[in-house]
Amino acid sequence: MIRRATAVSIVLLLFAALGAPAPAHADEIPYVTTPNAVVDAMLSIAGVGARDHLIDLGSGDGRIVITAAKRFGTRGVGIELDGELVARSRENAAREGVSDKVKFLKQDLFASDFRDATVLTMYLLPEVNQDLRPTILFELRPGTRIVSHDWDMGDWKPDGKQVIPTPGKTVWPMEQSTVYLWIVPARVAGYWRGTLAGPDGEERVAIEFAQRFQETSANVWLKRWAMAGAGRIHGNRVSLRLDRSPWKPGSAPLRFTLQVRDGRIEGEASDGQERFVLRAKRVVN
Ligand SMILES: C[S@@+](CC[C@H](N)C(=O)[O-])C[C@H]1O[C@@H](n2cnc3c(N)ncnc32)[C@H](O)[C@@H]1O
Structure with missing residues (x-):
């Protein structure tokens, strides 16, 4: 409240300094x-x-x-x-x-x-x-x-x-x-479990999302390897770029477009040759 009052005072002082008419309803927001x-x-x-x-x-x-x-x-x-x-x-x-x-x-x-x-x-x-x-x-x-x-x-x-x-x-x-x-970004921060289906079959995954407003980063763990990356949240849509080079050296990152709704996240990454489908449910916020 004190900080807001300070901002209001500054605005009102500016009005006074400019010789502008005092705001009619100036007790808080003019x-x-x-x-x-x-x-x-x-x-x-x-x-x-x-x-x-x-x-x-x-x-x-x-x-x-x-x-x-x-x-x-x-x-x-x-x-x-x-x-x-x-x-x-x-x-x-x-x-x-x-x-x-x-x-x-x-x-x-x-x-x-x-x-x-x-x-x-x-x-x-x-x-x-x-x-x-x-x-x-x-x-x-x-x-x-x-x-x-x-x-x-x-x-x-x-x-x-x-x-x-x-x-x-x-x-x-x-x-x-x-x-x-x-x-307003969907909230993805927390832990998710699900599956990743790709050219080599389907595997179980665990995902940890960190989030700062519309920016996100993620770790995705599979049975024998892991991917990490970052992305952006636009409403319910998450664009996520995951680096798989430690697992497949020289391979291009997977670029997922995911939808988040009611505690579920799902979507796919496709580079024209390979297609991956990720589906997960939130387990911990
Ligand atoms: C800067 S004016 C903006 C008016 C209008 N939205 C526009 O853009 O032309 C802010 C308005 O908020 C109103 N206001 C101030 N405090 C309020 C409150 N707590 N709840 C609702 N309106 C408030 C003021 O009376 C004023 O009309």
Whole structure:
């Protein structure tokens, strides 16, 4: 809380120093609107479409939710603490003809359930993003897209990033905005047991995955040999490159594309000549 309060104070001091009007709802996260060009970039980097369910945390005048509904027919929810802004958002939605697609809730985002989102948007504060990180990583479904205006997620590196010139933007960082995208990675860390089927038949395997956000490394043990490698997690999909040279000197690595779902991981590696199929079940988290 102290660190968040410090960040809020810095933002408010910047407002004061710039002679900008004091944010209307400044007790925590100030009300500052995302420029329309940045709203467009946020929706575009996330590839928002008609089948998405978009939730904007701290929705202000509702512009992100309303723009998505108007452009793409996206269903959306804005969560906003300030009752006046909620009322304004509802008026804006009615004026734009999207009241049937969107909802605005007068609610504290920290006490809200946003597990239904397929896209989560936010323009909050750096410390608040950090506070939300455990909920995002452990409660949202793998594959959920998270888009943040200007503030990153610390050492959780983004899967996408775009800088947009915003002439006339008077809050820091001025004259430009950055849009960040993260894809919630499936959790693979832990121990798995299963089988590896290849040209020489099928063998039992034990796998240990380590994971740091969307990056992973793995050890795969077979009866008489082992493979190690690293990869990337994109929602439920894991791309894993396993080195088998200690076992077969000079051989190319196996490049697996695996799907993770309900405690199971499976997929294949194929180089045109040899095909390997890996299937395993999680045994220990
Ligand atoms: C920087 S504004 C962003 C507004 C809008 N999302 C946009 O990008 O234009 C942050 C918003 O969060 C709201 N807010 C602050 N604390 C909140 C909380 N605990 N729960 C919900 N909304 C909150 C503020 O009232 C403000 O409207």
